[in-house]
Amino acid sequence: MRALDAAELLSLWDRGMPRHALDRAALLASAARPDWPADAVADLPLGTIGTSLLRLRAANFGPRIDAHVDCRHCGQRLALALDVAELLQDAPPETASTCAPPETEVAGLRVRAPSLRDLAAVAELAPADAADALLARCTLAGQPAALDADGRTQVDEALEALDPQADLAFSLNCVACGRQDMAQLDAGALLWDELCARASALLQQVHQLARHYGWSEAQILALPANRRAHYLALVESTS
Ligand SMILES: [Zn+2]
Structure with missing residues (x-):
């Protein structure tokens, strides 16, 4: 994975700023993998996207x-x-x-792993409706509305197993209340925040x-x- 140069980073920042978070994730994944056809990125499995974003993150920010x-139990x-290599093992x-x-086939349905395009299509819905609409989009054959609770659990587990890298989960041990919990890493949001901070520092330079x-x-x-940093130090030492 290559590091972005300063001009490239600012160009990504310009193009990403007006976009929705999911569309931004697609933009960043395209920057991570310029060999992927740009119009195919939104239809790739989420695990493939997340993996490319974490690798781009590691190449540019370590x-x-x-x-x-925040602990969900005590606040x-x-x-x-977190170590990117561990998340991507x-x-x-x-x-x-x-x-x-x-x-895969499960509980009488044929289903596929979701993509960014699927998430974007249900992004405006309430969480329960979004989950149903997402499953409907990802059902290739069968009637998801006819599933009972057991069937739904089986389908949810099968979807997770289809694309395990989509779920960048890690365990937490709270030092205050002692409880254990799981948390999710949003690689797109993390990378975007860091990219914004670097863009702002570059503009200042x-x-x-x-x-x-x-x-x-x-x-400039x-x-x-390193040469930019040296000139900046000279400017500061003479002002
Ligand atoms: Zn706690």
Whole structure:
């Protein structure tokens, strides 16, 4: 996975800003995997998308993720460190080619793993309606509305097993109440937040160097990062 250069990162930031979070995840996945046809990304299995986003994250911001999550039982804010390599230990190799969402037969239905396009189609619905609408979209044969509770559980478990990397879950031990819990990592949101922070820092650098030296934005962004940092230190030492 390659690191984005400064101009590329700002271009992604420009294009991602007005988009919905799911559409942004597709944009970032396309940047991670320029070899994938851009119009196919929204139909790939979610695990494939999440894996590409985590690899892009590791290449640009390092393999360690420092995050915070609030305990659902007592509200305590917990700091946690995640390792991208650990999250991806069962993921297919980086060079794996794309595939259509995998399918299976369960409880009288033929179902496929969901994609970003499916999530986007149900994003505006209430959670219970969204789950039903998502299953209806992902049912290739059979009547999901006719399922009883047992059948529904079987289908939900089968869908999880179809695309295990879609679920970037990790366990939490609360230091305050001692309870154990599971939390989910949203790789798209994490990467977007970090990309925004870096874009903002880059613009600040452009602002300072342009004001001092009169260079254009393109000239400043084309400088290697360490040379840019050196000039910034010079500007600061003389002001
Ligand atoms: Zn707690």
